[in-house]
Amino acid sequence: MWMSLLSSVDFFCGYYDMKQAILNRFLRYIQFDTQSDPKQQQCPSTFGQMALADQLKQELIKLRFSEVNLTENGYLTATVPATVAGVPVIGFIAHLDTAPDFNGAHVNPQIIENYAGTDIRLNASEKLNVTEFPVLNNYVGQTLITTDGTSLLGGDDKAGIAEIVTALASLLEDPASQHGEIRLCFTPDEEIGRGADGFDVAGFGAEWAYTVDGGGIGSLEFENFNGATAVVTAKGNNCHPGTAFGVMINAQSMAARFHAKMPLGDTPENSQGYDGFFHLIDMHGVTEQAQLTYLIRDFDIDLFEQRKRWLTERVERCNADLLGGELSVEITDSYFNMRDQFHGHQHIIDIAKQAMQNRNVQPVIEPIRGATDGSRLSYMGLPCPNLFTGGHNFHGKHEFICLESMIKATEVIIEIALLTAKRYQESD
Template structure:
């Protein structure tokens, strides 16, 4: 693993969390949807898991292990006086997204003075983010911001979360006066391809409640997510020599375009926001004889979500009426559900997170996630798990960045949050 250069005399040395983050993003760990049938989907994640196992041991975690699926659990014992309280979990994912190049990440620090934030110059063109694209940039004038060199994503999603959790553990281990219950840490693979924490043994993990650290803008707390499904469309064409095709050929590529034309155009991601759901084509492949489409379907509302799946089936039925039964096949596979239903019995998970953010001076607010987190699976499996911000921006992009100060503030938020669980929670019955 490459080391960061030693600062010149007079230059400030990076904080613990920023230094850790820049080391970790250099370790490649992209997941691969083409190998989603195995966990982890890539050998790179196994290596990342071993690196994180050593990282957790180095900051004072006990019972650290790395299993065959690249899950990395560990435990920090409770501070004095909090030993009998329920354990609290902290979860982040080790993989980075396959949506942009992710190997050979070369992070660097840009001192931002306003205007466009330039990550790097590629083929003579700046790879830049403007304040019009990310209005929050105006808040970071005069701050140091970590970017990639513009050829790869940075990996703040979710190595910012990983680094922040590790730095929290290091802080608590070094200062035993800081209150906290027993903390159970879990770093998990393949979140970006919909797998995430699905193989985490919750009984063995032993946390009563949990938080994922996998969000974006500071101050945001997430307990609502999309309902999510993947739709696979298989189109069977009729292939014949084009010279004698009239009245016989059915071109599967043409039908793929027709299928997408029938999907409501105004309900694509680029035209939606807030609680608005969408249909999003993600892959297309094939020949005139057979073509495949893949879409993701998202909606916060369960009824609207079910309707979206039905719309895709109706499009297939319409096209089969035109071109023959069996021409178009649609399979819809549910990926995760909105976890909002899981917090009726533990609203303090939300209020504690909001209060911890406010205590460090942030504008704390609940924001519905236009996506999902490992907390979606964990909550619906019985481990209530809201999501916390990491401070990163432009995820899944070569323009991804994270301000150094945001990394540091998140560790402060986590310190105050875990302290709130060093006392019994109001209204909670002991199991």
């Protein structure tokens, strides 16, 4: 009886220690403004990412991680040494940057304990509305962390960083735990599609890895959009408006007419699940020249290629109807669906599923309506499914995360390490 009671006390003490560690780390990390900037060519694209990476480097050294290294381009790696032999090296990956879509500076988080299931007031004019975000109903009685309505929160992906550091630090603190060598990497500029650009797969040395960059509890993702970016350029002719008759060709008007005839129902706000879309993300210009930038997304590679052909042909048809000026399009592939890279590697997904079940988390298998560093890394020889962080509504003022889900994500990372060792020890 006393042993049973002691075990319970140890469990609850360990749980609350982990809860406080995750919360403290997360609140500390989100104070760094790490928004990436697609207009900058250097890596990392912003100073704040390197500032956070340097702080994390010092933290990992203090926690006694091995082989802590920060490159001049902002890739931070470290190692948890193996406690048993004969186990494949695995890795966990998260990204330092936050999205450039919405303000990421001066994050002022709000902590709602024992959430009552009602609307959450963020500030005088903004709130998290249960009707608009019914997923809130899943978190009654739990602890939520929200924004104050003026910035994003930064859970994408500072939650992943906090969970990885806490999980692997826990393994380091427990010499009796049995696991193989574990590598971590925190990458820059994932949100602008460059996170894998400087990733040294061979130097990382893992047979496979998991990005910790997903959403709500239980999410396990191993397929994603095929993605490309299309830039449609309208070239016109400028002159003084007082003498414009028969001379001026307004490129902005050309661009506006082009977009007005796009399939406006085939957009992110009108699609879900495995639906693809065209997404206008930027439009700018002057009379002389204007540009429209679209994201092209589809899970099916044939439909993806069809979308690219359709857009190219549509530009050609529009040109044939123009009395003056010219439209052109440049399409650049960004990444491809990583699903095909898991043929013959089902055990990577099975281990993650079993780890969730062992920690009383129901796996939710769903496609990523986007991509992660793992999407590209899988094509670079490092298979990388994506694990949940516990957050929702990333990239905007309505972002929130559940602290209890963050704890579960941390437990799942630990369990994956232990299960991997157990699987390979049993096979011997």
